[in-house]
Amino acid sequence: MTDKQSLLNVALVLAKVSDQKQPFQQLIQCIKQVIPSDAIALLTLQGDVLKPQAIHGLTPDTLGRRFVINEHPRLHAICNAKQPLQFAHDCPIPDPYDGLLSSKAGDIPVHACLGIPLLDSDDSLLGVITLDSLDANAFDSFDLELFTQLGTLCSAHLQTVLKLQQYQNHAQHSSALVQELNREALTRDGAEIIGQSTAMQALRSDIKLVAASEFSVLIQGDTGVGKELVARNIHLHSKRSEMPLIHLNCASLPENLAESEFFGHAKGAFTGAHNARQGKFQLADGGTLFLDEIGELPLAMQSKLLRVLQSGEIQTVGEDEVKYVDVRVIAATNRHLKNEVAQGRFRADLYHRLSVYPLNVAPLKQRENDVILLAGYFVERTARKLAIKQLKLSVETQLLLTQYDWPGNVRELEHVISRAALKAKQSQWQQAIITIEPAHCELNLSTNNPAPVALTTADNNNINKQNFSLKQATDTFTQHLISQQLEQHNYNWASAARTLKVDRANLVRLAKRLGITVKKSI
Template sequence: ASNFSVLILGDTGVGKELVARNIHLHSARKDQPLIHLNCASLPENLAESEFFGHAKGAFTGAQNARQGKFQLADGGTLFLDEIGELPLAMQSKLLRVLQSGEVQTVGEDELKYVDVRVIAATNRDLKHEVEQGRFRADLYHRLSVYPLSVAPLKARDEDVILLAGYFAEKTARKLAIKQLKLSIEAQLLLKKYDWPGNVRELEHVINRAALKAKQHQWQQPIITIEPEHCELNLSAVNTLALEHSNQLVIPPLANNISLKQATDTYTQQLIIQQLKQHNYNWASTARSLQVDRANLTRLAKRLGISIKKSLSPS
């Protein structure tokens, strides 16, 4: 709820804009505007006008006066996305506004004062950019009064299924699907994938998978997303699996094997390994795999996994 400047750091696609929106909505400025400006898409010759506005006739093509993003955000919050892409010449002018609150419209001599909270975001390492002389150190310190780092999706695997379910609900409404669900095999696949494109990639994967599942199951009352609908890079899944387990080994796969067959092979070995580690206890194994016990036993039965118990004389 403070007026501190916030710098949001994180890879592309992790949801930095969502973080900025929530900061604004929980601040004292929530009833005032949140203005968005993508610094990466700014032509250098028009950047000053975008930030501070221009007077009529200030330059060729300026047929009407226009307010800049700082004037539009007065009293509210200005979100500067991809701040690491801002040209050095513009960085010094932005610093002046942050220090004094003074804005000078292009083509006018009069100074105006604005009350704007700035939230900036970048996928660059700004400390490294400062060391390389590509970003002003004084601007970096002015922006990063309260830095926030958003972890990549691969470091938040507990969020994957939650987010996938949310995107599935959104997609179901768009595609007029009454009921859309993710199979257990698909959930396991999603959790083991590395997600280089983060949350944005997950959303696109679910959108495409839902469309394919609807096409293949259009006569079914419940549409189920299966692994073959997800179009994930299997080598990335296999690599991640090997990183997480020094015992699980993915066997050589035939060139013409389907994604579903390969996923079943991996899932089967993972369940068997976890059963052994948990002394063939289904409940403990289900907890380690973060799935429901009943769902796990049904999946194991489909994959041909069974446990035979026998008594031996003492």
């Protein structure tokens, strides 16, 4: 086989670098076919060290060695050469591979040694190829031009491989970084659904069930119940959890820009489109798109959204090309979409496409004693934010929280706790334990339309006094409320606690503090 034919074969083999799982070893095999040798090594430059990447004819431990260039004269000479360098067979310079030849123990005897520097397009050193043969005249039959052309091919191959590895490492790093940032963002404010009520247990069960599927989900519930938290949990328990969860609030979309927000736009697509921009569907490709307040979406956009859900096709504003995306859609609304469909404000086909698996999030007032659990969660989180070592709710405050209807649901509870903690800290800043009292919460129970509580004339007169404090008024009200409920339930603490939506032990402690006792006798 001629030298040109050998080089052509090498070029053809190296051109398939993208398909090779071991590109460095493939390079060694190609060199061996052109220039038979007893030992071949490919080493890449890393600072002032040469690191073996692939070997032939050398002991396996060679791959674990790192050759400091200045400590190995032959390697130093090759690195500083601009073309292939052949050493004389009787060259006295020590060989870095002495004792490492797999076919012969001990020092390498008189032998042929060839080094090829591998340079990039800027003539900067990438690495070297070393060839050794026990036949002292093994390389004499080849001319320098062959070595030079082989070095050029190998340099281009090595540069391509190193670039590919750099891109792959960068892509893997970027992907890992995106996944980590995505998971951190999803869990930063807490991803756990707090609550032990029947409604919350059923909701958690439904989330795990639907998360494993690829179904579209429609989350329905009043404002502030935590629909976004439900969407985050569905995503985190799905097969797409390592991919992004993109949020889009449909209520804040200007109608003339809605299509661009969903599908992106090309540069110059409309006035003000100075740069191309990806839409939320492109950003969510492979992951999940959460469409909050879907009931506010304009009718014109509803038909375009339906097309994506049916076929996965999107068309960027200003472009003719149709693109395909793999996106799972989770929608949420505080509207009754069935009524919206009946009144012609929401497309029936889109409603059915979105509500493959509907989830209803119960309002806080229907979650039994979950309000106390949620209050504890917000108290702990608020304490960290305000640098309070110990923050707690008084028993009276817990009773107050359970008696309130929470029209703003969980969001209102969170804000009430935050404000109350700040006020409690200001009034009790010298105390080791800060206690949130009812006065700090500023909740108006009269808005709940509670059952009337009969107060005695003496109590009313006391309450009307100017020096009567809010705490005294609250205690008086609480005392009569508990007494009334105990009487109605035949002095059964458990039944009264259920009606008052408070823990039985807390009710007994509170009653004891207020001087209420129940004595049974025969």
